[in-house]
Amino acid sequence: MLNLQENSLILIVDDTITNLEIISDALTNAGFSVTTARNGEKALQQIQDKLPDLILLDVMMPGIDGLETCRKLKTDPLTQDIPVIFMTGISDTETKVKGLSLGAVDYITKPCQKEEVLARIKTHLQLRYLTKTLEQRVAERTSELSQALKDLQAYQLQLIQKEKMSALGQLVAGIAHEINNPVSCIHGNLAHATNYFNNLMNIIDLYQQNYPEPVAAIQAEIAETDLDYMRSDLPNLITSMKEGVQRIRNISTSLRNFSRSDQDRKVFCNIHNGIDSTIMILKHRLKASKIRPEIEVIKHYGSLPSVTCFSGQLNQVFMNILTNAIDALEESNIGRSYSEIEQHPNRIWITTSLSENKQNVLIRIKDNGVGMSAEIQQKIFEHLFTTKAVGQGTGLGLSIAHQIIVEKHQGKLDVYSVPEKGSEFTITIPIH
Structure with a gap:
């Protein structure tokens, strides 16, 4: 268990030398480190050099009295958590209430009893130690929970991203595969269609060379279908189809690359x-x-x-x-x-x-x-x-x-x- 006497510094503030010596000797003999001040001004100066773990503070002092000294201590973020125990010969309730409202943790009535002083000091040092320990544990636990939340969010993102990519990959790969089969068929057959068209045109040319004067029904059908326009436009149509098929193939490739x-x-x-x-x-x-x-x-x-x-x-x-x-x-x-x-x-x-x-x-x-x-x-x-x-x-x-x-x-x-x-x-x- 922590030895509070060996690790604690007590500041005694009192304008009476006799009180300082008696309380200082008692605390030193009990194993505490002790420092003293004769008034509130010197106490505030000393505290800037080294922070005590507890302050015994006389209420009635010349200059800055104990109440004002306590008020200054409690308004300074550096010293506001230091326990202050008032020492006073005044026993009226109003003074005690005012001191406690300023942030003091306890009162010791003069003349001080050694056993009482030691008991109260040990109690409040223990309370301060427990409070600090609890605050530290709460801060550590809060930090752990915060990190756990961040880890959970990161893990959720990984799961979501992995599931999205997996589902997207399967979907896109399936679509690309389904597209590829008919597109490859069309792309391959377009070359054959071009050859067949050229062969048919060659046959038509031979008929026209050897039979320049076809029967009336054939002439009417040629006029109706506009053969010259068809033979000039059909290659353009096939070229457009090839470009369209190639575009589909490019999209399919992009889908596979993407996923x-x-x-x-x-x-x-x-x-x-x-x-x-x-x-x-x-x-x-x-x-x-x-x-x-x-x-x-x-x-x-x-x-x-x-x-x-x-x-x-x-x-x-x-x-x-x-x-x-x-x-x-x-x-x-x-x-x-x-x-x-x-x-x-x-x-x-x-x-x-x-x-x-x-x-x-x-x-x-x-x-x-x-x-x-x-x-x-x-x-x-x-x-x-x-x-x-x-x-x-x-x-x-x-x-x-x-x-x-x-x-x-x-x-x-x-x-x-x-x-x-x-x-x-x-x-x-x-x-x-």
Whole structure:
């Protein structure tokens, strides 16, 4: 058990030398460290050099009396927790109540009895020690609970992110597979269709060369179908179909690239392929509509090496940031006409480069949307924080993005924004 006498310093404040000597000797013999002061002014000065664990304070003293000294002690954050025990020969209730209301913990009536003084001092030192210990334990427990909450939130984010990527990966992989089969069939058959058409045209040419004057029914059918236009336009139709099929194949490839199942290990990946795949998937939100022109995506790609990363998760970060940029642009369009938006078009700039030390890849995604206030920027990566209406945002997107970049890739995700001017997110990822 803690020996309070060996570890405690007692300050005795009394203008009577005899009282100081008697109480000081008693406390010293009991094992306490003792310091003394003859008045309130000197006591306050001494305390600035070394804080006592308890103060025995005479009420009636010249200059600053004990009550005023106690008031000063209790208004100073440095000394307000030190127990003060008044020593007084006055026994009226009013003085005692006033002293206790100022923050004193007890009274000792003069002439002081040694056993009583020691008993009261030990009691209040023990109470102070227990209070301090309890406060420390509460602070430690609060810190532990706070850390546990943070760990739980981080774990929840990991589960949500993992489940989302797993479900998305399976869905997208299934869609890409289902698309690939018919598209490959169409793509392969278009080449045969072109050959068949050319063969039919050759046969028609031979008929026209050898039978330049067909019967009336054939001439009428040729006129009805406009054979010359058909033979000139059909190649264009087949070319358009080939381009459409190739676009579907590109989308399918983008879907597969976007949803790569690499949660358990890092792989070498091309950052630009991930960004392009994400833009391809978001194409439907970028194209023009009845209320606004197309959102322009301006890319300034630097020369980047392959990066060791969780590419599927990194693509999710691009998706979250680009989706937020589109949302910010659409919000900025509220109240603006189509022509007004044309004059000040919606734009997203994507810039990639290497850091000065060539150790990191920098990806900047900037928009000219509504922007954010400084208060929102401080909270933007917090768990469940969202500025969107109920049902439109979960508050998880940027929180998960921050976790992916900072914890999974040991990188940084920063934001700089000005209200009504737009926002810029900067992703920093170590190359290895």
